[in-house]
Each structure stands twice: as C-alpha cells, then as structure tokens.
Amino acid sequence: MSTSFRPYQPDQPFLLPPDPRDWLAEDHLAYFISDTIEAMDLAAFYAPYEGDGRRKQPYEPSMMLKVLIYGYATGVFSSRRLAQKLHEDVAFRVLAAGNFPAHRTLCEFRKRHLGDFEAIFVQIVRIAAEVGLVKMGTIALDGSKVKANASKHKAMSYGRMQDEEKRLHKEIQSLTKRAQKTDDQEDRRYGEEFTGQELPAEVARRQTRLATIKAAKARLEARQRDADRERGRHEDDDQRPSGGRGKPYKRPFGEPDEKAQDNFTDPESRIMKSQGGYWQCYNGQAAVDGESLLVVAADVTQSASDNGQVVPMVEQVKRNTGRSPRKFLADAGYGAEKNLEYLTASGIDSYVAQGREDKRSAPTTKPLRMKMARKLKTKRGQAVYRKRKHIAEPPFGWIKSCLGFRSFSFRGLEKVTAEWNLVCLALNLRRLAGQMVWT
Numbered sequence: 001m002s003t004s005f006r007p008y009q010p011d012q013p014f015l016l017p018p019d020p021r022d023w024l025a026e027d028h029l030a031y032f033i034s035d036t037i038e039a040m041d042l043a044a045f046y047a048p049y050e051g052d053g054r055r056k057q058p059y060e061p062s063m064m065l066k067v068l069i070y071g072y073a074t075g076v077f078s079s080r081r082l083a084q085k086l087h088e089d090v091a092f093r094v095l096a097a098g099n100f101p102a103h104r105t106l107c108e109f110r111k112r113h114l115g116d117f118e119a120i121f122v123q124i125v126r127i128a129a130e131v132g133l134v135k136m137g138t139i140a141l142d143g144s145k146v147k148a149n150a151s152k153h154k155a156m157s158y159g160r161m162q163d164e165e166k167r168l169h170k171e172i173q174s175l176t177k178r179a180q181k182t183d184d185q186e187d188r189r190y191g192e193e194f195t196g197q198e199l200p201a202e203v204a205r206r207q208t209r210l211a212t213i214k215a216a217k218a219r220l221e222a223r224q225r226d227a228d229r230e231r232g233r234h235e236d237d238d239q240r241p242s243g244g245r246g247k248p249y250k251r252p253f254g255e256p257d258e259k260a261q262d263n264f265t266d267p268e269s270r271i272m273k274s275q276g277g278y279w280q281c282y283n284g285q286a287a288v289d290g291e292s293l294l295v296v297a298a299d300v301t302q303s304a305s306d307n308g309q310v311v312p313m314v315e316q317v318k319r320n321t322g323r324s325p326r327k328f329l330a331d332a333g334y335g336a337e338k339n340l341e342y343l344t345a346s347g348i349d350s351y352v353a354q355g356r357e358d359k360r361s362a363p364t365t366k367p368l369r370m371k372m373a374r375k376l377k378t379k380r381g382q383a384v385y386r387k388r389k390h391i392a393e394p395p396f397g398w399i400k401s402c403l404g405f406r407s408f409s410f411r412g413l414e415k416v417t418a419e420w421n422l423v424c425l426a427l428n429l430r431r432l433a434g435q436m437v438w439t
Contacts, residue, residue, distance in 0.1 A: 023090045030091040032433040033070050037062055040123050044116040059101050064109045065120075066095045072426035075404040079107035114410070114418035121425040125296050125320045128432065138290030139325035140392035141313055141334060143306045144400070147407040148269035148280040148416070155263040155271065155280065225253070266411040272304040282408065284420050285309050287317050290327075290391045294431055296320055298424040300417040306333035311342050324348065329388040340368035351376065351385045399427055 024030060045061040070091065071082045083103035085092040101109075128134045233253060251257070263269055263280050272281035283304060287297035297316040301309060310330070318324050328348045332355035343350040354373045375381045399405050405423050408416045 020090060020094050024094060027433075028091065029073060029430065029433050030070055030095055033073065033429055034066050034095055036124070036429060036432075037066050037069065039127075040120055044119060045113055048112065059099055059105065059109075061109075063096060063099055064101065064106070065113075067092060067101075068106065068110060069422070069426050069429065070095055072403065072405075072422055073430045075402070077405065077409055079103040079110070082106050111410075111415075114415055114422075117418055117422040117425060121298065121421045121428070122320050124425060124428050124432075125294065126322070128292065128294055128428070129296075129321045129323070133292045133432070133435070134289045134294055134296060134321060135291040136289065136296075136321055136323045136325050138327040138329060138387065138391065139287050139296070139314075139317055140290060140329040140388050141285070141287045141306075141310065142331065142388075142392035142396065143283050143285045143301075143309065143333070144396040145272045145274035145279075145281040145304070146284045146405075146420075147274070148263075148266050148282055149408050149411050150263050150266035150269050150280040152263075152271065152278065152280050154265045155261045268302060268411070268413045268416075270302050270304065282413070282416050282420075284396075285313055286392075286395055286424060287313050288391050288395055290329075290387065292431070292435070293391065293394055294428050295395055295424040298421055300413065300420045302413060306330075307336045307339065310334050310336075310339040314342070314346070314348070327351065327384065329385060329391065331388065331392075335369065335372070337366045337369055340372060344368065351381060351388070353385065395424075395427060398430075399423060403427065 042062055042065065045065060049058055049061070067082060067086070071077065071085065074091075076082055076085055080103040082092075083101065083106060086096050086100050087093075125134065129136070233249075261271055266280065269280040269282060271278050272283065274281050281304075283301045283306070285297075285299045285301060285306070286295045288294070289296050297313050297320055299309070299313060299316065314325070314328065324346065325348060328343055328350040330350075330352045332353040335352045335354045340350065340352065343352075350372070352372055353376065354369055376385055403423070403426070408419055410416055410419050
C-alpha cells in the first residue's frame with residue numbers, strides 16, 4: 001500500500017488573501033515591539049514632516065521605527081539587509097504592512113533621527129520603572145570596547161606625520177619646479193596662450209595628502225594642549241613644573257608624544273586594546289539594573305579608561321529613572337578616589353574594586369580607597385561584589401554575541417553615541433518581551 005502524503009501544491013494560489021499576522025505566534029517579538037512603539041511619544045519622529053507639503057508621500061515614521069528597532073533586536077544592522085528582509089522575512093513584512101522602503105530610505109531615516117533614539121530609550125526605561133520591573137536596588141556599571149567604523153591601518157603616529165610632512169613638502173617643491181620648467185618649454189613651443197592642466201595630478205595628490213596630515217597633526221596637538229592643561233601645566237611651563245621643582249618636562253607644551261596616533265577615517269575614534277589586539281574603538285558604557293538586567297543608562301566615551309564615567313553615568317541613571325540607586329557595583333576601572341567621594345556624598349552604598357595597587361599599603365592621600373579595600377575584604381562586601389559579574393557583564397555578551405553588534409555603523413562620537421542608544425533600546429525591548437511583563 002502506497003504512502004499517503006499531506007497535500008503539497010506550491011503552484012496553487014490562495015482562494016482568499018491570507019492574513020500575514022496568522023503566520024507569527026501571538027507572543028512574537030515583532031508584535032511586542034509594534035505595540036510598544038505605538039505606546040511611545042513619537043512627536044520627534046513626525047516633526048520633520050510637519051508642513052512639508054511635498055507631493056510624494058513619505059513612509060510612516062512609526063513603521064520605519066518598528067522595522068529599524070526590530071532589525072537591531074534581531075541582529076540586522078545594515079540598511080541593505082533590512083531592505084532585503086522586508087521582502088524575505090515574515091516578521092519584517094508584518095511590521096512593514098506592505099511597505100518596502102529602499103535601503104537608502106532606511107539609511108536616511110536612521111541618520112535623520114539619530115538624536116531621537118535616546119528619548120525612546122529613556123521612555124522605555126521609565127515605563128519599566130513604572131511597572132515595577134526596574135527596582136533600582138542595585139546598579140552595576142561596566143564598559144566594553146566596540147570597534148569604530150575605521151581601520152587602524154588608516155591611522156598615523158605624530159612622529160611619522162612630521163616625517164611625511166617634510167617628505168611631501170620636498171616632493172611638492174620638486175614637482176612644482178619640474179612643472180614650471182615644462183610650462184616654460186611649452187610657452188616657447190606653443191605660445192603663452194596655450195593652457196594645460198593648472199596643477200599636475202601628482203602635485204595635487206600630494207597637496208591633498210599634505211593637507212590631510214596637517215589637519216591630523218592639528219587635532220593631536222589640540223588634544224595634547226587640553227591634556228596638559230588638565231594636568232595643571234601652563235603654556236609658559238616649557239622646562240619644569242611651576243616653581244622650578246620636579247623633573248623637566250619631556251616635551252614642550254602641546255607637543256604630542258611621537259607615538260600618539262590620529263585616524264584619518266574617523267578622527268574621533270581612539271586606539272584601544274580589545275579582542276586580543278589594538279583597534280580603532282569607542283568605549284561603550286552601560287549601567288544595568290540588578291533585578292531586571294535592563295540597561296538604564298548608556299553612553300559612549302573616547303577614553304579607554306573607565307575612571308571618568310562614574311559621575312555622568314550615575315547622574316544619567318537618576319535622570320532616566322527619577323531615582324537614585326541604593327547600591328552601586330563596579331570593577332577596578334572605576335576605583336578612583338574622586339569617584340568614591342562622589343558616591344559617598346550621594347549616599348550610595350558602593351562596592352568598587354581597587355585593583356592590585358591597594359593590596360599593598362594605600363597612600364594616606366586616598367582614604368576612601370583604603371576604606372573601600374577593607375570593606376571588600378569583609379564577607380558581606382565580598383558577597384555583594386560577587387553579584388557584579390552577573391549584573392554588569394551579561395548585557396555586553398548579549399549585545400556582541402546574541403545581537404551580533406561588534407562594530408559601529410557610523411563615524412564620530414555624536415553619531416556613535418546615538419547608535420549605542422539604539423542598540424541598548426533594542427536589547428531592552430528584547431529583554432522585556434522575554435520576561436512577558438506586558439500583555
């Protein structure tokens with residue numbers, strides 16, 4: 001007896017049009033994101049179209065936002081891949097509801113509203129706090145290096161810039177003399193009214209490169225001047241610190257170290273150690289709620305060090321949630337004396353590692369660090385601090401491994417910060433959907 005298979009007729013058209021919503025489970029992430037976005041204040045996304053009067057109708061901003069956030073929540077960051085998913089993926093097609101914006105349209109929408117994603121991120125955090133998901137009992141702060149949209153091979157050290165600048169000056173002078181000699185010969189041969197290229201291509205190329213290097217040098221020198229001023233150095237202190245005491249300065253005021261680098265592709269990114277090597281990176285910061293593991297504050301810094309991030313991140317936590325955390329956990333990267341002074345003055349019970357240097361006798365000029373080192377040696381201190389890894393580190397693992405976000409799509413600190421807010425927003429929505437806090 002032959003086997004009877006279920007009917008399979010791929011060429012059979014539907015008698016009635018199907019409802020794509022029937023193709024997804026009721027608790028699908030796409031529905032959760034759609035319902036959540038509909039409940040948000042999206043005035044900033046509609047404002048650019050007010051009174052526009054254009055004949056060609058733009059795409060609905062809420063639809064574009066849903067597609068973009070769902071893409072980030074499922075590891076689709078490229079505008080081209082998003083456009084492709086709109087044709088191939090049922091969840092994307094349900095969210096777009098018959099719309100198929102091109103990749104350029106998606107890219108332009110994301111660029112136009114980069115500054116508005118922070119407001120949506122804050123709205124999600126506040127709603128989570130209102131429904132009691134964010135407890136604010138314990139907050140853990142951590143940072144992770146994320147690759148910039150720039151190659152480290154497009155960077156140059158200050159010392160090499162100086163050498164290249166001298167070399168290019170010599171080559172331009174030599175080429176200019178040759179060009180002038182050629183012009184004189186052509187004037188005698190064809191007459192002075194003969195016109196050729198105003199500037200030989202080789203000279204133009206070198207002048208463009210010279211201008212690029214000079215701009216990079218100026219950026220490095222400006223950063224060094226700011227750094228010197230932060231250390232208390234004055235422009236007239238060319239030899240020794242004020243008062244003539246101490247060792248002589250290694251370099252004049254505002255002169256960078258020869259190894260200091262600047263990147264031509266994304267000048268605002270910095271060389272940082274990450275993933276077993278040195279790359280052009282930014283330092284993504286995230287403050288995480290201990291109960292829900294939601295990111296309640298997010299920011300990006302150009303510094304490889306985390307020490308300067310305690311005050312701005314805790315202040316952002318307060319603004320986003322309207323409350324101050326009772327406990328604060330952080331690793332040794334945040335253990336500076338000034339950070340402990342701020343946390344103590346704010347009345348926050350903090351547990352911040354102090355690193356190897358405090359296993360020896362700490363200087364008397366850092367009493368709070370000494371006190372913190374003793375606090376973390378107690379059983380209670382150790383028990384509380386052990387929670388840090390389980391709170392602060394998982395979101396970065398989810399972002400990089402589950403979402404697959406390992407490199408920024410944009411360049412420049414402002415745009416990168418906006419994209420980081422979008423990533424943390426997408427992660428929070430995915431976490432909320434998984435915990436089924438809303439029905």
